[in-house]
Amino acid sequence: MNRPAKLMIGLLLCLFALVLLWVFHAALMQSPGARLADLAMDSLPLSGVKNPVTAVLLSYRAYDTLLELAVLLAALLGIWSLGAATPGFQPAGAALAAMVSWVVPLLILTGGYLLWVGGYAPGGAFQAGALLGSAGVLLRLAGDERAGLPSERAQRRLVVAGIAVFALVGLGTMVAGIGFLTYPPGWSKWLILLIETAATVSIGVTLAAAYAGGKPRSRASDGATP
């Protein structure tokens, strides 16, 4: 692409950004009016959790979250279908290995904390899953070819676990006659926690496996190529 054309595009995009800023400003200046926020807060006592964001994700719009897990699964299937993962880096030196052996357990612990705290404060399955995934990324950067994950067969099960538990809870409530993913009052907190726990593990494994960038190699072949 030649220079004047690039300059032209840059100028046009500057104008576009200004228009965007103006639209944003106009939206911010508008009177609050009727908001979904009020509705979300009104039904919060019924949802079983105290954090409105978790209530939106796991209760009011649980379909969204279910399909989001399906998107993650589909992405991982796409990545796995492209072939085997590249071999990882060489084993880490002493300093990096020592840091990883400290940070990874802390990440897992913090992930568990975020999962629990999501019931009444910022946190939840996705934040906790992201921490688990980053633990896997660290392990792979430090030389573990499989990013700290178990065998391929176990990975398949873990990756599907989140969406499977979610769908099973939904089907269970449907069979009970109260509708797909409509939690019975009193049970909702524990059902949400169950779904979130499975989703956390699933998300963590999916993110780490996606970072590895391909189907996991079997350990047997590792022995041949050290």
Add this chain to the structure above:
Amino acid sequence: MNGPTLFGLCGAALVGLGLYGLICQPGALRKILAFNLIGSGVFLLFGVIAKRGGGALSAAGLGVDGDPVPQALIITGLVVAFAATSIAVALLLRLAEISGRSTLERAGSGSHSPTHERAPAPERAA
């Protein structure tokens, strides 16, 4: 300049920069990064607009900062953006591995930007 305006400025700048990169950069990896830049800008704008619903809520003494619905939608959007990016990068790596190219231009039309063309790799037996 107050907080929301600053965030809005950053969001608009990110969207503009991302669109520029998406249009003008020939390398596919740069296009993916630029696309993520647009996404970050949109999430930032959306997150700040969520503040609008929070005014009424914090006035009611609920101690909540911001409309929870956009926040939840952003969390959903982040995950979908991550999934799309990871599969795009995996496809790009595969493309580079098979054809030796890292751009989306056709082999014939890419002659004016030889720096982005690597020597074509021999055909791999599938």
